[in-house]
């Protein structure tokens with residue numbers, strides 16, 4: 001069904017004096033037209049340019065309206081073709097309803113369920129683009145995962161120069177600082193540039209991730225906004241768990257646990273390395289044997 005001479009846009013009233021946002025008015029008009037059956041399933045809507053011109057609106061606003069109604073399932077657009085009314089989007093007329101069938105709901109009053117039809121799609125896309133422009137680098141200088149290497153001094157200084165040049169910050173993720181088996185603990189990057197580095201520590205590795213306790217060192221001007229964001233994101237860490245951790249540390253039990261875990265993990269580390277060396281040696285030995293049998297050279301190296 002094509003957009004007919006009955007010009008459905010005439011049914012769309014945009015009242016600039018009402019104080020209601022124009023986009024909301026337009027969305028409401030189209031949504032209502034579809035629900036009430038004035039716009040039929042499959043019917044072609046005018047192009048965004050055309051409708052914008054007719055109603056004296058910007059084309060972007062009409063496009064946003066179409067995108068929103070598409071997200072809500074009222075409209076469909078296929079690449080290269082017009083926007084049309086989607087199947088199943090109209091409320092069946094009362095007379096057409098099979099007797100005894102539940103009436104179709106036009107509003108949802110269930111508690112705790114947001115009105116996803118009102119989702120601020122365009123603002124969300126904007127915010128995502130803004131967030132992607134944030135000038136922050138996440139680094140694990142003490143123990144890169146998965147290779148395990150530590151960042152040496154020169155690359156550390158280069159990283160700090162890089163962030164200074166861009167007026168950026170480093171988020172130093174020091175997630176397992178307590179456990180080192182093959183080297184002395186390295187200093188934190190944060191110590192080299194407290195004004196440029198946000199340092200994050202956690203007890204996820206030393207105690208348990210489920211406790212959700214960590215700590216942060218940050219430039220003073222970021223302390224308040226970050227605390228606010230933390231509050232918004234998880235309503236803060238339970239006080240009882242924080243106090244329990246403090247008691248564990250003060251009593252020396254945390255230290256004792258760390259020493260025991262270090263020894264245990266170091267033993268596992270050594271076992272794993274020995275097994276790996278063994279398997280590498282036997283692979284080399286067999287490769288060398290093959291080489292000897294075929295007349296080539298071979299060496300077992302340090303195995």
Ligand SMILES: Cc1ncc(COP(=O)(O)O)c(C=O)c1O
Nearest residue numbers: 140145173175202203204209214
């Ligand atoms: C690279 C890295 N950073 C941080 C963490 C700790 O995250 P959280 O403290 O949120 O448990 C982990 C835990 O596995 C990790 O692998």
